[in-house]
Amino acid sequence: MKSTNGDRLFYGLNYTLLGLIALTCLLPLLHIASLSLSHTQEILSGRVTLWPKGWNTDAYTSMFEGTRILPAFKNSVIITVVGVVLSMLATVLTAYPLSRKIFPGRKWFTLAMIFTMMFTGGMIPTYLIVKLFGLVNSYWALWIPSLVNTYNMLVVKTYFENIPDELEEAAKMDGCGQWRQLLQIILPLSKPVLATITLFYAVSYWNLFFNVMLYINESVKYNLAVLVQQMIQNQQLLQEIVLTGAQVEVVPESLKAASVMVMMVPMIVLYPFLQKYFVKGVMLGAVKG
Known part of the structure; x- marks a missing residue:
């Protein structure tokens, strides 16, 4: 036309x-x-x-030699990889039963989870609960409270609901149980939405800042986001780094820029591998029809 x-x-x-x-x-x-x-x-x-x-490249040389950037980078990788795996498992195992019509009370469970998007317990009650379970100064304090993002779960749930019912009926006729149906039929057909939600979780865990400052007490456990923020805000720390690398010519502005680049590059590198699934996963997972 x-x-x-x-x-x-x-x-x-x-x-x-x-x-x-x-x-x-x-x-x-x-x-x-x-x-x-x-x-x-x-x-x-x-x-x-x-x-x-x-x-x-003196700024990068000074930063890697004069700061804890590599241990912090390792901590960020651990937090992100383990967090994404746990969150994806929990999200899929929550979304799948809620997408099945045979699951009793699925609408009430869905509404209960949507309720948490509008009302939360607040920072202090959440901290007290985390402390009660002995999770303070542990990465579990970062993973468990944010294990399932309700919006991400709803996107996955809606995507599962859009998969034709005929596939489920054919699988049942072949003697396929729920677990086998999920692993061999539903998940292989859901690569776009799974890749999209994986990216959402990865960015969220990689950029964790406030929760790390709230729950983690030991500086050796800080992730890259906290270390970069400290480098940008703490002029004394920057000057110490500059003095550490006295044999090279570097200024605080260059160190700040280098730290920000180290923080951003991993997610920039990850995105192209998942980009082809991004639009399709969001659209098919967000619109029921």
Whole structure:
């Protein structure tokens, strides 16, 4: 069908608006990357914009040698990998029975979980419960309270409901039980939504900051998000790092930019592997029809 002038105007405005929004995300990222890779004199003179000037990796060298960036990175990986595995298991095992019509009371269970999206116990009662179970200063305090995200569960549940009932009936005729049906039929057909929700959980766990500060007492257990925040806010710490790497020429601004890049790169690298599932997973999991 031929596009009308109104359609072309609409699409043109959409592309322009989305392009401007994309630039507001891309340009700061390019600037930070340029600061982390530019020569000290270029940074001090304010000539660094969107491209590195005087290629220099001293900031990364000083950061890896003078900070706990590698242990913190390891902690972030542990928190993210274990958290994603636990959350995906819990989300799938919650969404699957709630998507089956034969499950008694599934609507009431669903409404009860939706209720938690609008009303929570609050920070202090949650902390007291976590402390009561002896989870303070343990990564379990990060995993268990946020094990299932209700929105993610509803997306997976709706996706499962969109899978044709004929497949379930055929599986039952072949003697397929619920567990086998879930593992061999439902999950292989749900790769788009599973990849999408995996990305949501991965970003959430990787960026954990407040809960780490609230529940983790030992600095050796801090993740990358907390360490980067401390590096950015603590000028004394930055100066100590600069003095540690006295044999190289580096400034605090470059160290801040390098720490932010180390924080962002893993998720940027992960996204392209899941991007092809992203739109399909969200759309099919969010719309019942």
